[in-house]
Amino acid sequence: xxxxxxxxxxxxxxxxxxxxxxxxxxxxxxxxxxxxxxxxxxxxxxxxxxxxxxxxxxxxxxxxxxxxxxxxxxxxxxxxxxxxxxxxxxxxxxxxxxxxxxxxxxxxxxxxxxxxxxxxxxxxxxxxxxxxxxxxxxxxxxxxxxxxxxxxxxxxxxxxxxxxxxxxxxxxxxxxxxxxxxxxxxxxxxxxxxxxxxxxxxxxxxxxxxxxxxxxxxxxxxxxxxxxxxxxxxxxxxxxxxxxxxxxxxxxxxxxxxxxxxxxxxxxxxxxxxxxxxxxxxxxxxxxxxxxxxxxxxxxxxxxxxxxxxxxxxxxxxxxxxxxxxxxxxxxxxxxxxxxxxxxxxxxxxxxxxxxxxxxxxxxxxxxxxxxxxxxxxxxxxxxxxxxxxxxxxxxxxxxxxxxxxxxxxxxxxxxxxxxxxxxxxxxxxxxxxxxxxxxxxxxxxxxxxxxxxxxxxxxxxxxxxxxxxxxxxxxxxxxxxx
Numbered sequence: 086x087x088x089x090x091x092x093x094x095x096x097x098x099x100x101x102x103x104x105x106x107x108x109x110x111x112x113x114x115x116x117x118x119x120x121x122x123x124x125x126x127x128x129x130x131x132x133x134x135x136x137x138x139x140x141x142x143x144x145x146x147x148x149x150x151x152x153x154x155x156x157x158x159x160x161x162x163x164x165x166x167x168x169x170x171x172x173x174x175x176x177x178x179x180x181x182x183x184x185x186x187x188x189x190x191x192x193x194x195x196x197x198x199x200x201x202x203x204x205x206x207x208x209x210x211x212x213x214x215x216x217x218x219x220x221x222x223x224x225x226x227x228x229x230x231x232x233x234x235x236x237x238x239x240x241x242x243x244x245x246x247x248x249x250x251x252x253x254x255x256x257x258x259x260x261x262x263x264x265x266x267x268x269x270x271x272x273x274x275x276x277x278x279x280x281x282x283x284x285x286x287x288x289x290x291x292x293x294x295x296x297x298x299x300x301x302x303x304x305x306x307x308x309x310x311x312x313x314x315x316x317x318x319x320x321x322x323x324x325x326x327x328x329x330x331x332x333x334x335x336x337x338x339x340x341x342x343x344x345x346x347x348x349x350x351x352x353x354x355x356x357x358x359x360x361x362x363x364x365x366x367x368x369x370x371x372x373x374x375x376x377x378x379x380x381x382x383x384x385x386x387x388x389x390x391x392x393x394x395x396x397x398x399x400x401x402x403x404x405x406x407x408x409x410x411x412x413x414x415x416x417x418x419x420x421x422x423x424x425x426x427x428x429x430x431x432x433x434x435x436x437x438x439x440x441x442x443x444x445x446x447x448x449x450x451x452x453x454x455x456x457x458x459x460x461x462x463x464x465x466x467x468x469x470x471x472x473x474x475x476x477x478x479x480x481x482x483x484x485x486x487x488x489x490x491x492x493x494x495x496x497x498x499x500x501x502x503x504x505x506x507x508x509x510x511x512x513x514x515x516x517x518x519x520x521x522x523x524x525x526x527x528x529x530x531x532x533x534x535x536x537x538x539x540x541x542x543x544x545x546x547x548x549x550x551x552x553x554x555x556x557x558x559x560x561x562x563x564x565x566x567x568x
Contacts, residue, residue, distance in 0.1 A: 117250035122339035124257035130315025132394035137369025143299040144359035154347035157316040163483035165340035169498035174327025175415025184485040200471025201405040206449025208402040215395040245432040256400035271357035282380030294363035413438030420554035466533035480509040
């Protein structure tokens, strides 16, 4: 029997609980969740990805970040409302199970796993690229550095959720402090008209180098899926809510603060970068912040910034292992993921799922060995498939939730996504549009879209492999509810 039927059973009037939520500690504090939200909004997509995108799209990248940021906020707002309705470490997979049934939860979970496992590959690739910035590491192969980074973050992630939260707290502090420091330096350079790599900063940098759209509109369209990837960790707030003692107090504050952070850190930083140097000066192989700081003749500043962006990549990898461990455990308890991913350690860490994600990241080490020059862009596009599907599922779940609330079957919290269902439909249309835009990129995007049928076949085959176990688990849950 489908779990959606369990939720609809006459005697199951209470909000259905997720069996995967059992056994977790509630050690994440408000400051941890708030900084996880900030950390989710500041990652490798800004620190590394912005360099190549500025080169391709020019100053118009700021517009792309703003537009994508608005829709990302809608997604997190919808997820936040679902979290207040019923906090769960299974997050959107748990909500997909309730509103779309086990098939929906199965697709949501495995596509999210695809997102974070490939994002993990992007992160270890970024770490290796950052490390190669220093001449003392250039002789070490990229794949070796990627493997070392993965081993370190895995070891830290397996200790406890409290350690994870503390690490993310300080990672986020470092990222925010550095970005604020860079923006202050950028404003100082603008005001004093101090040259950056021989270029006088100001509006003339934009007007003398092709304007806001130096390469036309199409490059801006093409970078959209990469910009979506930059916001990919925002939904981590929903996962973390399952391990905090006061989710109804913490989550609204964290979600509501996301919008101004997006405007300040992403849009503000990109505008500053565009005013300091022309887009052609930036590269996908180097952080744009490092490019600027090195351009003002302070090599040590570039070294410091490079260390910070390396920290950001480590933070993202840490978050990916954390979230997939919780999501896979929720799926395993329902029968749609391998049994070993449900296993918890004595310190209440679902290490089975973490190790599975880590195993995929090891394949990424191989990718760094085979195609080190293209590893980052390849996995970034594949990760975009995972995050777009995840966000679409979140919005569909929210639409069904609102529909049930209007029918009197559930109660909406006061913290709400406005203008439903128009907001959800517009967001879904935008996300699918970003997916379609990938076809215009013959080098990587089109090849990535050709993977969609392959992924669909794998999902269907996997479902036929687990559906009996899922059915038995659902029947057992129904029996418990009806006793």
